[in-house]
Amino acid sequence: MTTSPQRPLKAPLAMAVAIAIMSTSGLATADSTGDIEARLAELEQRINDAEQRARAAERRAAEAEQAMAVQRQSNETDQPARVTAQTEDLEERLAAVERQASGEEGFSFNAYARSGLLIGEGGKSIDGGPYLTPAGSVGGAVGRLGNEPDTYVETVLNYKTRYDNGAKAHYRTMIADGVETSNDWTSDESSLNVRQVYVELSDLPSFTGAFENSAIWAGKRFDRDNFDIHWLDSDFIFLAGTGAGIYDVQLTDDWKANFSVYGRSYSEYPTEDSDTGGDTDNLTFTMNNYVGNWQWMVSALSAADNEERAMDTGATAADSGFHTMLAYHGDSFFGLADGSFKAAVLHGRGLGAETKVIGGDGNLTDDATSTRLGLYGTTYLAPKWRLAPAVLAEVSEDRYAEGDEYSWATFNARLANELTSNFEMQYELSYQWMDLDPGASGTAVEGSYRKFTIAPTFKPEVGGFWKRPEIRLFASWSDWDEELNDFSDEDALGSAGFTGGEWAFGVQSEVWF
Structure with missing residues (x-):
């Protein structure tokens, strides 16, 4: 200065x-x-x-x-x-905001829902659903497009937290309901249910070695690695119940495994001493192995005292069982084109003879055996045409009675033509062959069911089979061999006024996120 x-x-x-x-x-x-x-x-x-x-x-x-x-x-x-x-x-x-926005942290909401109106030629509601055929009683599903008269909803609430030490916690509640009435108030028909309540912990810093990237869980849940054929509304495998498990144990560099135990209740079944006196829990112990694209699943089942169940057929109910599945998750359309495919072979004995819903059927006999094949693929035939074929088939013996035999196979194809950015035409062709012999407890039938559906479909954006929501109009033609009406008077094909050659019309919405 x-x-x-x-x-x-x-x-x-x-x-x-x-x-x-x-x-x-x-x-x-x-x-x-x-x-x-x-x-x-x-x-x-x-x-x-x-x-x-x-x-x-x-x-x-x-x-x-x-x-x-x-x-x-x-x-x-x-x-x-x-x-x-x-x-x-x-x-x-910023990272915290991004984790919350992506659902990695904080509260999130997921849902699946469908709701539709199915009207027959006479202007009245008709029976429908993927399991309306006689084979549906043993898991034989057919194509679902233009074939569903119900309203079904799953609401999933999640809360995820990440702690200062890096550990993560995930809490989930899932509520579901399904009705077939078209009324706005359906409390009398409602089947509202809490289907999942569980906690899963992952990235635990004290887990090392083979468990370093593992996640543990306990509660009521669907298994994380279930997978399905959407077009048939049928799972390849559905493992669910109440229990506990651990995912992603790294046994070798290329081999991961999941371990779990699920409980399912068999309650209020008649015994020789009481009409409603029996109850027990089935326990399913599962090891699910992954090596590359391959999956190998093995399960052991046990339901103490289930053999005391009184069977109408006189057979002895199973109190144990075995189940296995070998599956391949492909990243192309069967190696022929871009797309994807899944294929699986399943086999079970005793309580494991219910090959899809493991442990879900306490009425299986001690000698029951079942083998099931399932596969599907997705691809584009041309820039605006996509195709999803599927096959589901099963053979079983001694299922509910000594000497019974159930064989069926479903072939289904969903085709879609994307005409504008938010409109496409969907088509579905479904065929099911069945040879069902319930033994002395019923009538043996053999025949086939056919269905064709055309469905103009609106959606916010076309492109691939998995984009929702969508609103579709439809018209379905279904037909079947008359002999199939004799299998049972309780299923759709055996009901009065429902005897083959039926047109059905309707509208349906479907959404998931």
Whole structure:
């Protein structure tokens, strides 16, 4: 800073002022001299005060400049650390927002729902569903497009948390309901149910070795690795119930395995001593193995005292069982084109003879055996044409009675033509052959069921089989061999006025997210 020059001496300044005053007045008397001296003293005091104020201002300016220099030096030293801290804070906040937005943390909501109206030729509601044929009683599903008269909804509530040590927790509740009435108020027909309630923990820092990337869970749930043929509304495998397990145990570099135990209740079944006195729990112990695209699943089942169940057929109910599945999850359309496919062979004995819903049927005999094949694929035949064929077939013996035999096979194809960005035409052809012999407990039948559906479909965006929501109109023609009506008077094909050659019309919405 530039400083002011020193002021000249005060005495000459006072003398000059005095001479100026005297020359102005033209005379000086003794009395006036005293007055002048007083005024000079006052002026000198004022000059002294001004000089002191100037020096004080100079000191304050110098101190301020020195402080600013120190601050500038401090800023240059601390700025990188402050910027780094601010950047880390912003990055952490952004990551938290992104995790919540992606569903990795916080609350999320998922759903599946379908609702539709199915009307027959006579202008009245008709029976429908993928399991309306006689083979449906043993799992034989047919194509579902234009064939569903129900309203079904699954509501899934999730809450996910990540802790400071990196561990994650996932809580899920799933509520479901399904009715076939078209009414707006359906409390009398409702089957509202809590289907899942569980907690899963993952990325636990104390897990090491083969368990380093494992997740543990307990509660009521659908197994994470269930998979299905959507067009038939049939799972390849459906493992569910209440229990506990661990996923993704890394046994070798290429081999992962899941281990679980699921309980399912067999309650209020008649025994020889009581009409409603029997109950037990089936326990399913499963090891699910993954090597590359291959999956090999083995399960052992046990239901203590289930053999006391009184069977109408006179057979002995199973109290144990075995189930296995070998599956391949392909990343092309059977190696022929771009797309995907899944294929699986399943086999079970005893309680494991219910090959899809493992442990879901307590009426199976001790000698029951079943073998099932399932496969499907998806691909584009042309830029605007996509195809999804599927096959599901099963043979079983001694299922509910000694000597019974159930054989069936379903061939289904879903075809779609994308006409605009939000409109497509869907077509489905479904054929099922069945040879069902319940033994002495019923009537043996053999024959086939056929269905063809055309469905104009609206959706927000076309492209692939998995985009929803969609709203579709449909017309379905179904026909079957008359002999199949004799299998049972309780299923759709045996009901009055439902004897083959039926048209059905309707509308349906379907959504999942």
